[in-house]
Amino acid sequence: MFELLFTKFDEKVQLTEEEKELAKTFFLPKKLRKRQYLLQEGDISKYVAFVEKGTLRSYTVDERGVEHIIQFAFEGWWIGDMYSFITNEPSTYNIDALEDCELLLLSQQAEEQMFEKIPKMERFFRILVQNSLIATQRRLVGSLSQTAEERYNDLVASCPTIPQRVPQHMMASFLGITPETLSRIRKQASLKK
């Protein structure tokens, strides 16, 4: 159950066996069925989740009622609404399962306690958030400087399995374009070949 999580830890910090055993105790395993919510807009985000299995997405709904996907989370990724998690303010995000999922949840109190008992985890999360910031900044620059087609190509290049794993209209939402536009982009691409 915790193998994948430990693999991820090992990439960034070195934990002893005892620390790993201790770390386990802070996480709450949870299964989620496809289409179930982990978080709904208006709720306070109590957990950040590590994905052992399955796929989730986080998204907001704008004033016009349009969904904007912030993130997908596949096996080995983390997902949550950091703002709500930190501040205890109601979330503006929704998070739901695109497939049946197995998660490891970390509550705020558990996180604090874990940081106290295992200071290396503070480091792990700093590095994790740093990488996340780097990726988000890249995506931001892309969204300001690239065409929809370029962004789509970059997305597929960086995650080639994504078209198989995620419905097309969700990729469109992630890219900030309409499903129609993505459909046409793919048409063009297939003609060029």
Added chain:
Amino acid sequence: MFELLFTKFDEKVQLTEEEKELAKTFFLPKKLRKRQYLLQEGDISKYVAFVEKGTLRSYTVDERGVEHIIQFAFEGWWIGDMYSFITNEPSTYNIDALEDCELLLLSQQAEEQMFEKIPKMERFFRILVQNSLIATQRRLVGSLSQTAEERYNDLVASCPTIPQRVPQHMMASFLGITPETLSRIRKQASLKK
């Protein structure tokens, strides 16, 4: 010289006087003249900078030669290229001074040593990066879901002094629009009043 930095520390962690004195030793004061670079594309980012005084910006230049401003940094803010700083890969960013600046630089080695000697600083930077990620995510969603006018209004709302501090074409670059479009948006807004 360090007052502002300590104010910022105090907002997120509690340091003793000794820790503050110790912390000082890790920072390198540096003055930068208007238009001088702190970092140029292709160089490896050795420092992350805290702004005591002045204004800077970080930006990339895309294949078409267009500048895209990633961030402004005013007094009390931090700026750097985290990716290059962490990985020691050549940076794709430029950072330069929009006014004469006084900075406090933190090198990677200094950072590591500081984390070792003052573990609370690890926490400080985690929280700092978290907030940065939250802000960047918001901006990303805005860039995918809002019109140029909405984004401009939000920017000014969140930082009302920015039009006085930053030339208009740089705000346009930050917003991901052309100077012409921003000029027209402002015209419209002034007519509505």
Added chain:
DNA sequence: AAATTCCCTTGACATATATCAACGCTCCAT
């Protein structure tokens, strides 16, 4: 198995924003 819903596609048209060009103003630098 039938019915329904959802998803993807395609077409016609609308709109936001970009591009290109010209002009006046301000602020440096000589």
Added chain:
DNA sequence: ATGGAGCGTTGATATATGTCAAGGGAATTT
């Protein structure tokens, strides 16, 4: 002080992408 560069503005036009509408096929529900 003078000349030049850069900045903001405005107009005409181009382009990427959105909107609306319709149809077909796959998947899910009854």
